[in-house]
Amino acid sequence: MRKRLVTALLASAVAFAAASSQAEDLVTKSRIGPADAPKSLTFRLTGDGPDSTHPEWAEGYKKLFGEFIQRHPGWKIELERMSDNIGQEQARMLEQAKAGRGPDCAAVDSFVLALFIGAGVLKPLDAYFTKDEINDLFPFVRQGITGKDGKIYAWWWDTDLRVLYRNKDIVPEAPKTWDELKAAALASKEKGMEGLLFNAGRWEATTFDWLANFWSQGGKLVDDQGKPIFAEGENREKFLKAVKYFKDLVDSGAAPKRVTTIMNYDELNAAAAAGTTALFIGGNWQYGQLKSILEPETFAQWTFSPIPGPTADQNSTGTGGWTVGAFSDDPDKIAMCAAIAKEVYSGPGNALQQQLPTSKAQYDKFEVFKTETNKAFAAALAHGQARPGVPIYAEISNQIQVMMGDVLAGTKTPEAALDAANAAVQAAYARQK
Structure with missing residues (x-):
């Protein structure tokens, strides 16, 4: 009995190591998933990914994206890294999106989100988030992602001060x-x-x-x-x-x-x-x-x-903070974009980078946000003010x-x-x- 148990444990450990190795093999600085996957998505992102200049974040996102892509087989995500000139990058992306040449999915800075919503280039994401999840967002966050028609057009996953x-x-x-x-x-x-x-x-x-x-x-x-x-x-x-x-x-x-x-x-x-x-x-x-x-x-x-x-x-x-929005007309790509926002960034990404969550529930869910330091940051949000969500x-x-x-x-x-x-x-x- 003991021998069988040891054998089973060793097999389990080997399988876990193999899965972890496979997850890492599926992640590069420019691609998530196998190169020959039948379905693909272009995702334009900031340094919040496997190509981060901070080694701990790069390794963390490599793991998060590796696990993510194994939950979504058949996909590859082509990564497009923005430069540090965020204002210029966001302006360029908006013009590309207007011309139908934008990425399928992208990080949109909260301060320009109103421009993207007003231009009609983002697709609604209401179908991928519950009413409870939306209502749990800080009011300034919920207001920022909501269009005049009452639909949400991005997921604002982190905030800062x-x-x-x-x-x-x-x-x-x-x-x-x-x-x-x-x-x-x-x-x-x-x-x-x-x-x-x-x-x-x-x-x-x-x-x-x-x-x-x-x-x-x-x-x-x-x-x-x-x-x-x-x-x-x-x-x-x-x-x-x-x-x-x-x-x-x-x-x-x-x-x-x-x-x-x-x-x-x-x-x-x-x-x-x-x-x-x-x-x-x-x-x-x-x-x-x-x-x-x-x-x-x-x-x-x-x-x-x-x-x-x-x-x-x-x-x-x-x-402030970052959002993830979908530009594609393809329903499968919109769903995949929402999944990236929900499974990689909103929660796990917050904890990895210690970026303050936009959802009150996540302050209780993740231990890192229970520290005195992060409690102090969260309390300071009471004096915070978001940039006006106007074009x-x-x-x-x-x-x-x-x-x-x-x-x-x-x-x-x-x-x-x-x-x-x-x-x-x-x-x-x-x-x-």
Whole structure:
């Protein structure tokens, strides 16, 4: 009896190892599944996949996709990797989709989802998610994926927020106001650091990471009808106040002039790893990245706190995230796209990358989201604000990026830069109507 049991256990172990090996063999950086599979799907994705630049994520997605494709035999998924220039990539994909040349399935950034829905290039996914699953989403997520007809056109699988990271050995106390953050940054310079780092190059994160300073004052980018109003009345005053705050950080030396070249969150991690900064504004996902790239004793020096506002009781943070949407007219491909969103990303992908789930139930389902760190991030979502789900937001963001470059480089005054940005946005809005 014992011999038969041992033999059975060994056979089971061999079978499991063979299955695991087979799963890995089915996954490459550009293809999931056998090359000669009768059915195929093109999936355009970000770094959230087997080609991730973070080894732990790459291995994790290799396993997740390997198991996924074994549950869906007869398919191969051709992977198309986007570059890090997300705004440009999303704009290109939208134009391709309009012309009928888009991928079958793709990652769509939440900040441009309204453009894709409005253009009619995404297919409804209601049939693949239960009402309970949809109702369990955070309200801003549910609203973002729903079209005017009440149908959902993508699955928003992760969300995030921005926080202030600091090295406790150099900045012991969490700054609670703009003035306190500036003082802490200047004090860190006296200890050999380069001050506060943040995104200020020409990309979406420059807008999104800065918007917390505008939103914390109660500023609004658009009205209830989606009309741009950020340069009008009180919104103009609040907008200029937030822009001048960033300008003062650079002019005073509290932030280095090189922030205008920062266009990747990895640069902020690199500065932390190199020990050249003690303060930076980044995303919640970077906490896990810092843990993986820093020595334990160095990582222990780092913590995070809310992004300071003009006063201690004025706080806001941006909540973003990625969605998966289907462009194909083929019902089988639409179903396969929904399955990728549901089985690979929504839940397992969140846990792998420690990307905050958009569904309340998953905070209880996965142990990783029960940690004190992730509980703190989840609690901070209460102060979060999503970018307005209106088509004109993309142009507003583009013009804020241009404006920030001009103001921080000193080529335009904040007032002149705002007027130029508003003129361009209003012209674009008129064309959209």
